[in-house]
Amino acid sequence: MDEGVVENAELVALYDVARERCEKLASELKRFKPRIASCFEELLGSKPDVVVEAASQQAVREYGLRVLESGADLIVLSVGALMDRDLLAKLVEAARRKRRHIYTPSGAIAGLDAVYALSLNGIRSVRLVTRKPPRALKDAPYVREKGINLDETREPTTIYVGPASEAVKYFPANVNVAAALSLAAKKEATVEIVADPTVERNIHEIHVDSEASKLTIRVENTPSPMNPRTSYLAALSAIALLKRLADERLWIA
Ligand SMILES: NC(=O)C1=CN([C@@H]2O[C@H](COP(=O)(O)OP(=O)(O)OC[C@H]3O[C@@H](n4cnc5c(N)ncnc54)[C@H](OP(=O)(O)O)[C@@H]3O)[C@@H](O)[C@H]2O)C=CC1
Numbered sequence: 446m447d448e449g450v451v452e453n454a455e456l457v458a459l460y461d462v463a464r465e466r467c468e469k470l471a472s473e474l475k476r477f478k479p480r481i482a483s484c485f486e487e488l489l490g491s492k493p494d495v496v497v498e499a500a501s502q503q504a505v506r507e508y509g510l511r512v513l514e515s516g517a518d519l520i521v522l523s524v525g526a527l528m529d530r531d532l533l534a535k536l537v538e539a540a541r542r543k544r545r546h547i548y549t550p551s552g553a554i555a556g557l558d559a560v561y562a563l564s565l566n567g568i569r570s571v572r573l574v575t576r577k578p579p580r581a582l583k584d585a586p587y588v589r590e591k592g593i594n595l596d597e598t599r600e601p602t603t604i605y606v607g608p609a610s611e612a613v614k615y616f617p618a619n620v621n622v623a624a625a626l627s628l629a630a631k632k633e634a635t636v637e638i639v640a641d642p643t644v645e646r647n648i649h650e651i652h653v654d655s656e657a658s659k660l661t662i663r664v665e666n667t668p669s670p671m672n673p674r675t676s677y678l679a680a681l682s683a684i685a686l687l688k689r690l691a692d693e694r695l696w697i698a
């Protein structure tokens with residue numbers, strides 16, 4: 446799985462609260478022989494140039510600053526954590542001071558380059574409609590807190606409408622894309638979440654209204670076989686970013 450993709454880089458270390466998950470991943474790799482770190486300090490001890498967070502919003506809060514302070518770039522997938530303005534300001538300040546970068550890849554969506562471009566001239570409204578099979582949503586804090594029973598859902602049901610900063614707390618493993626979208630738009634997205642038993646894919650629709658363009662983007666993603674909440678595209682997006690960085694930015698799409 447790791448052959449022939451990111452050529453000019455080494456995977457130096459892996460860290461997860463559950464060590465056996467790193468061991469399983471490492472056993473599936475052919476080219477890379479990463480150290481399996483038993484704590485986050487040990488991961489940083491490998492002196493990485495880039496650390497990819499693919500864990501949780503809590504992990505961004507726990508380790509984000511330490512990554513930048515260690516002199517590494519930080520790629521964030523649990524972008525929801527960055528809706529916390531204080532945390533974002535601290536990370537940006539550390540990145541500036543250490544001359545490193547924070548990257549938020551497009552993850553499970555597309556078109557953030559255009560959304561960012563439109564933000565330069567001001568965006569009137571930005572909306573995300575996320576549609577996932579009920580099994581991908583049933584463990585979300587919001588669903589549990591409100592006692593919503595998704596096992597009996599027979600038709601598409603809107604279970605949540607609200608601002609991105611709230612949505613990423615209620616659905617921390619489902620709509621990090623709402624944060625990536627809001628940061629690109631420089632405007633908080635309104636998020637609608639639909640539990641849809643008629644779909645097998647994780648579907649994200651972006652609607653942006655601005656003077657320069659009306660933008661509609663729809664992405665239908667195959668879920669990861671290991672985690673139905675997560676789209677396969679999100680992992681590919683992080684790998685594609687690593688590849689661009691490892692190729693020393695000779696070509697940026
Ligand atoms: N930006 C985007 O477009 C997308 C973002 N995501 C986000 O990316 C993240 C990773 O997704 P995915 O790989 O599917 O998640 P998984 O839950 O499948 O895997 C994450 C792993 O990280 C571990 N972990 C969580 N928190 C910590 C921590 N503080 N320290 C150490 N290990 C930790 C988890 O352990 P445990 O299970 O014990 O918590 C788990 O083993 C998620 O937050 C997800 O929501 C996903 C898809 C798209």
Ligand SMILES: O=C([O-])CC(=O)C(=O)O
Nearest residue numbers: 553619620621622675676
């Ligand atoms: O993978 C997806 O479809 C989106 C996702 O989980 C997230 O943004 O957290």
